[in-house]
């Protein structure tokens with residue numbers, strides 16, 4: 001009997017693998033970003049947000065904890081890291 005291997009590719013998963021988790025720097029994501037309420041943000045007196053799109057904070061970051069895993073942007077772009085204010089843009093810090 002002949003056997004057939006069927007490989008099903010989820011186009012979104014393929015796109016993420018090819019393009020990376022590139023978060024758009026737009027107003028919608030800025031509104032959803034949880035950074036301003038984060039202990040690290042407050043402790044470090046940070047001034048920017050959406051670090052997963054914009055990159056590292058310009059201030060020296062005093063790490064406390066990170067709210068990224070609870071953020072709608074994190075879920076929307078299937079991110080898998082934390083502390084983007086320290087590490088930089090999501091597209092540069094994929095696992």
Ligand code: SF4
Nearest residue numbers: 033034051052068071
């Ligand atoms: S994932 Fe983190 S850095 Fe990105 S928008 Fe959400 S809270 Fe901000």
Ligand code: SF4
Nearest residue numbers: 035038066067084085
């Ligand atoms: S990236 Fe994470 S640790 Fe940094 S300010 Fe945003 S929520 Fe806080």
